[in-house]
Amino acid sequence: MTSPHIQSFFDEATGTFSYVLADTETGQAAVIDPVLDFDPKSGSLTSASSDRVLDHIRKHHWQVQWILETHAHADHLSGAQHIRHHAGGRIAISAAICQVQKIFRTVFRFERDFLPDGSQFDCLLEDGQVLQLGRLSVTALSVPGHTPADMAFMVGDDIFVGDTLFMPDVGTARADFPGGDAVALFSSIGRILRLPLQTRIHVCHDYPPAHRAPASMCTVAEQRAQNIHVRDGITQAQFVEMRNQRDASLAMPTLILPAVQVNVRAGRLPPAQSDGRTYLEVPVNAFLEDSGQAPDGVWQTKQALC
Helix, strand or coil, rough: CCEEEEEEECCCCCEEEEEEEEECCCCEEEEEECEEEEEEEEEEEECHHHHHHHHHHHHHCCCCCCEEECCCCCEEEEEEEHHHHHHHEEEEEEEEHHHHHHHHHHHCCCCCCCCCCCCCCCEEEECCEEEEECCCCCCEEEECCCCCCCCCEECCEEEEECCCCCCCCCCCCCCCCCCCHHHHHHHHHHHCCCCCCCEECCEEEEECCCCCCCCCCCEHHHHHHCCCCCCCCCHHHHHHHHHHHHHHCCCCCCHHHHHHHHHHHCCCCCCCCCCCCCCCCCCCCCCCCCCCCCCCCCHHHHHHCC
């Protein structure tokens, strides 16, 4: 099998790793989890992070065939449309994105003609589906738990796991987003950690402790021996208890409100309003806990998110 070229790109503002995966023999490439740069204070949207990816592709004269999203991210806006506009490629995501779209269409009051059917993407992937990238075969693996639509992408001895796993000293993704489930997450992690020990795991995020720089890759063996949440010997019950307790203490991601509105649209902004401007909604109190203080109608929305 052809050895793939893999290059990571770290976005410090969101702690996100994007990747270029390429078959050097045929010059065909895939971009995984590209990032747009959004400043929530000013509302400015720029493309420096995705442009670094494009520069790398142009330097090697590669042709983008696929833009792969591991899920609808809550911590950054997708650069998929920017990559496609400048380099081509088909945007692919799990077919379970439809579940996520149905939830957030109501929360964000999307336009009437927005259909939660995944049609905003070029390709909806099923578990086990194989994509060809030149001579490389990329297998899509369903790994729900963080969200219903999480997917990992495996090529040879390399797997790109999105938010399912982080570096061993950081642990695992939260499971309290709409449709998330700690039991499902534990099962998905187990699927990854049953791969051969030498398998290289490429993570979508790193939030490194002070003593080390950001890192994007480790092995199954290292995860099984060292992951602070799911190393060998940790039971499902122990993991679920830990994950639920930890998630209850976590703040909402800074960019979740703008990010989700864009990312369930395959990286497109909402349609412009009558004044020609594009707006991102802020649904007031939509994510309140059941405190008894929410205005009428808000708790019904919260129930739908659970």
